[in-house]
Amino acid sequence: MKPDRDAPIGVFDSGVGGLTVAREIMRNLPSEKIVYFGDTARVPYGGKSRENIIRYSRQIIHFLMEQQVKAIVIACNTASAFALEAVRDEFDVPILGVIEPGARVAAAETKNKRVGVIGTVGTVDSGIHASYLKKLDPEITVIGKACPLFVPLVEEGWLHDPVTAEVTARYLQEFKDKDVDTLILGCTHYPLIRSVIREFMGEEVRLVNPAYETALELRSLLEKKELLNTGGKTEEFPYRFYVSDLAEKFRAFAGSILPYDVEMTKKIDIEKY
Amino acid sequence: MKPDRDAPIGVFDSGVGGLTVAREIMRNLPSEKIVYFGDTARVPYGGKSRENIIRYSRQIIHFLMEQQVKAIVIACNTASAFALEAVRDEFDVPILGVIEPGARVAAAETKNKRVGVIGTVGTVDSGIHASYLKKLDPEITVIGKACPLFVPLVEEGWLHDPVTAEVTARYLQEFKDKDVDTLILGCTHYPLIRSVIREFMGEEVRLVNPAYETALELRSLLEKKELLNTGGKTEEFPYRFYVSDLAEKFRAFAGSILPYDVEMTKKIDIEKY
Structure with missing residues (x-):
């Protein structure tokens, strides 16, 4: 089943940093819904091995697929570097790295x-x-x-x-x-x-x-695939945030990146995916 | 079954830092074997939630129990702070924090x-x-x-x-x-x-x-429980090192803390415990 234009975009990162990418998507594609996942239980990815980063990315993509996203942005540079090529063809939606x-x-x-x-x-x-x-x-x-x-x-x-x-x-x-x-x-x-x-x-x-360049590339990609949401916003607050660890840090830091409170953060047991 | 004096001591940390504790145990209890586990896949613990730290600590203690340790040292301050009280009575060996x-x-x-x-x-x-x-x-x-x-x-x-x-x-x-x-x-x-x-x-x-004080306290505890190994070393190299992520970083950093190469590091899938 082809996902529809109304489906959300999945964005993930090792933690909060990817919110700078989410922010650019919000600014440049204001009609899109976003499901954000921050892997705060295993952050940071920067010093860890390729093998584990690929495993983590797969788990997160499985979770995002469950949320019926129409496209996925790997907002983390380390995960883009290690996992994008490995996972790109395993899933039915377009996957973009930074x-x-x-x-x-x-x-x-x-x-x-x-x-x-x-x-x-x-x-x-x-x-x-x-x-x-x-x-x-x-x-x-x-x-x-x-x-x-x-x-x-x-x-x-x-x-x-x-x-x-x-x-x-x-x-x-x-x-x-x-x-x-x-x-x-x-x-x-x-x-x-x-x-x-x-x-x-x-x-x-x-x-x-x-982050900015990725948002523009995402827009081109969605246009090409006829998946761009050109309508107005359908929800009051079309962004959902999930994390693997409910540390206070995520919310505090998110508040410094995004122009509103990220109150609705839900914790996911990502090792189950 | 009461573990014998010859059994190793289990030492764990979120990563490499706990090697400073292992080093003090090596110096002050030179006849003891050590099984070290560094949770390099999920390091650091410092900004993460109590709930996850307790879960991680339990998994690691299960792994160490499989190695038939006679005592466990939680070499990580964050894990000692969050998990020691929660796990201390769940296992059959003495558990010490820092x-x-x-x-x-x-x-x-x-x-x-x-x-x-x-x-x-x-x-x-x-x-x-x-x-x-x-x-x-x-x-x-x-x-x-x-x-x-x-x-x-x-x-x-x-x-x-x-x-x-x-x-x-x-x-x-x-x-x-x-x-x-x-x-x-x-x-x-x-x-x-x-x-x-x-x-x-x-x-x-x-x-x-x-680290130093913990090594001394470990010695008192082992003496009191009649578990102190008072014989000479029985193995050429009585230390084993396990990690959850095989990043090069562990070995490199371990080399700066310990006076020998940590070549024999084995990777464990800690989420299975």
Whole structure:
């Protein structure tokens, strides 16, 4: 059975970070319903193995399929890097990751063909951005750098802070030395410290936020498949949030990303899927 | 069946941090075998809910019981805070946490009865140190402070670093202002930045490392139960390491804590327990 235009979009992440992607979808596809799943019991994915990330992603997609979604966005860069290719053909709905849309824009916009990528250890070590970018333009040089302190700094709320600025300088100096003109923010938390990154890298470097690019790509995809919801909103609040651990942290942090209280969070035993 | 003196001790943690506790047991009880489990698939526990931490701890204890351990040490402060009381009476072997031994020493050594506790959000919010300390001495004032950036800083290897010093100053200033004379390092990673903490707090403040105190308490407990292994080592290498995720990180980090390669790490599907 073909899902209808009215069905929700499934969005998942290792935790709260993917809400920055959900937010872009809400902004750019305002008629769409969203079912969000944050794997707060197993967060973070960044330092974990490919094998486990694939298993986790499959479980979550099974859960989202039960919610009868018409498309799925893997909002987590690490899960996109490790699991997208493995799971894409196993399910009956289109599945989109955040790596490809970001890479496509970076390839289109770099002038000197020197692109930087920052993300978790898992994402950066996977080399997946480089493999997409090289496919798009073999002349592009890709420089990757894992920035494991950025997520805890964001979650601590130190968004405009001398410590964050110092850590940023430490992590990103290499990109200046190597003269990159385009930097992909390859982790969902990083747009939240965009201004600190901008200040260090300077105005001339293009910062790519894959969340925004993914929302645009999702719209094209839904249009192409005749699944775009073009009607008005049918529900007062068309967003549902599920987590695997009911820690208070999710709600608190969600409140700092989304412009409303995320009160209706439900806990799912994700290991059953 | 009463376990014999020759049986191993089970030690578990959310990840690698508990190796600082295992290390103290190795040093102080050199004739004992150890089975270590690090829950690297679900690490960290620090921001997760009591309910899930108890479930995880039960699963791990079931696994350790299968290894026929004679005693179990919950090397993780968060798991000790949330799960020890819940699981202690469910199993046939003595189970020890890291909170009580640290609290006991702090209560004995504070002169001005002002004790500080640093740890994860979960540990600090649980108030468990305060509840032990007040039982030991109702006049003690306990000041707790969650320090979520310490673990990622340690895991990044920034042990002697200006950024770590600045974060330390930010987190610990309150203890100076409130004149604590004893500070409990209530997370297994923190002894690894002891020197930075020492430098900020000054020589006159007593830093309590619960790992060491727990090893001593384990020895007393085993003696009392006639379970202490007093013979020499029977195996060349009497330590076994298990994890729930085979990320390279465990081995790399283990190598920085223990004085030998942890090559024989085996992966366990902990959700089956």
